[in-house]
Amino acid sequence: MVDAVAAGAIHETLRLEGVRKSYGIGTPAEVEVLHGIDLRLQRGEFAALIGPSGGGKSTLLNLIGLLDSPSGGRLFVEGQETSHLDDEALTRLRGRAIGFVFQHHYLLPEFTAVENVMMPMLSQQGRPNQAMRRRAEELIEQVGLTQWRNNKATDISGGQQQRVAIARALAMQPALVLADEPTGNLDTKSSDVAFELLRQVNRQSGTTFLIVTHDPRLAQRCDRIIELVDGRLVADRPNTPLQAG
Template identity: 60%
Template sequence: MADVLSLSQIRKSYNVGTPVETEILHGIDLTLAAGEFVALMGPSGSGKSTLLNIIGLLDQPTSGTVSINGHNTAGLPDSEVTALRGHAIGFVFQYHYLISAFTAAENVMMPRLVDHGRRTDAMQDVAYGLLADVDLTRWRDNRANNMSGGQQQRVAIARALAMNPSLVLADEPTGNLDSVSADSVFDLMRRINKERSTTFLIVTHNLELAQRCDRILDVVDGRISGQEAGASGPAAG
């Protein structure tokens, strides 16, 4: 089976061709296999946000190749990149970005609605199933603005899974939560990772949570290094 993600010699520069050209990423190589649960750490300004945008096909490298599920994205037209991103990659952010006037189920349906263009019963069934997976069946008809922060982030995770992606990118997904809610959301992502073999790449500043991942990638000055998780090892499913 092909790796879910493969980066080869990724470089990213800004102001290319000008006297102030600056290279942010310096030849990064990285592979993520199916079912991995990986933390991405690094200080502000290290290049991790730039790297995450490139992995998520939201930005293009200056040079190097990005392959998702064995598909080299170099040279693909924008429409094909958009389609690949929409089907293969799910996103969870520090702020949930739910539509507050919509119900939990309607928010989870949004990726499929955008993809198909109209609402279907099957779409609703998928949303209900995902909300059950994140323990929110009782709240599926609640408007997002009537839910707690932890519940809203669970809806965001369900939404990220709506297209059954092989890779979920989570950017500080627990950053706005209290410690109890953060731990609960982390455990939820870990359970989904184990049950679905979905690959997770989680940007976090929380070393305690990072040490419960399979491995930790450190981005420092535009370069990446990896290490195994701490003595605690991966969290139990």
Template identity: 60%
Template sequence: MSEFIRNEEVLRLAALGKTYNPGTPLEQQVLHDIDLRLGRGELTALIGPSGSGKSTLLNLIGLLDSPSAGELYLLGRPTHALDDAARTRLRNEAIGFVFQFHHLIPAFSVLDNVLMPLMIRHGKPTPAEVELALELLQAVDLRGFADKKANQISGGQQQRVAIARALVTRPALLLADEPTGNLDTKTAESVFALFRRFNREFGCAVLVVTHDPRLAASCARTVQLVDGRIVSDQANA
């Protein structure tokens, strides 16, 4: 695992806002003046009631949408003025995603699913990249399933494949949106343990959206969003 500088800034949001349908009768401001900083090695939970703006905020952080106000800095780089091609390139290089629904390609092998971000980036993966993917599958206890089709393994195993896929590009930032929402309690705890392990070993900043208070409490920090505003940002005991 590569060395990293703990708490080196990965993400900074400065007065970030998001308004839909501006200037029309349907105008709705969803996020208000969001200020947030994430450093390498941080494991942070994002919590809040439904409709609080969590998904919108995650889409902005993931460079899947653009803010209406403020600035988002990723690895020190301002992103608001980037064109679509530059945003896509930066997203692919710096961010890994794990969703509630794993979005694996059923007809592809487990190994090919893990390698997919690299294949999208530059085509056929190198032998070193294949070895890294196999190492990640080993880390999530699935190396023996590398040649199986994604639809031949369980839901919990598929989510672990999705975590390996998110990490294969060695992202600086890992975003997880309700990653254990469809899993039973025991499987959810094992999956979350992987987030803690890779956060520690890879040094990536991890932001996890969760409704599970036990999982949030197991993070080092919890940020609470209510009505599009951060109302609490505190370290967990």
């Protein structure tokens, strides 16, 4: 009954085939910034995406996160080819399958830590309920912030804010978490705590991670290091992570 192709796809979180991206199409400023990217991530991978500034890392993450569409090639998320999906279907797939952690946490300042973690559940399911709150409180506990759960987002430290953002990214139990310089704004110690948290979630739940970082120390703690230079993948190698600390 189980179709072999479909079964294989379940283990493949992400597949890119010849993905291209141009900006300013049809204008004099038209420029191609991704020149045909082939990439696969299997379920449970913990991969770093590195490379010089301007090389296209954020552009690539935006495409993978279904926040923007490729100008060529094919992109599969959880086995689903995305080019023919309309906005509503893309939003649904994104909400179900993908969690985001950005360099800036983008928490809603007027809301508490727990409420911020509830936001993705609210946008998927409409009205708040007790199950949502409980799930958010569990996530807040998982990131070590129980004591601050009812603090407004502005009343906790930068490192704590980023941990709330991580909890929020996990709210919908995404298959894939995309992190764009997730610790770029943090001091070394807070950065280590936040990064270890990502690693722990990966080990415990098999969530796939793709983490953009310019910090070689963090890249060395990933299982795979992918390097993007001038819109092309120039290296992709397995890595034996160094232990933290």
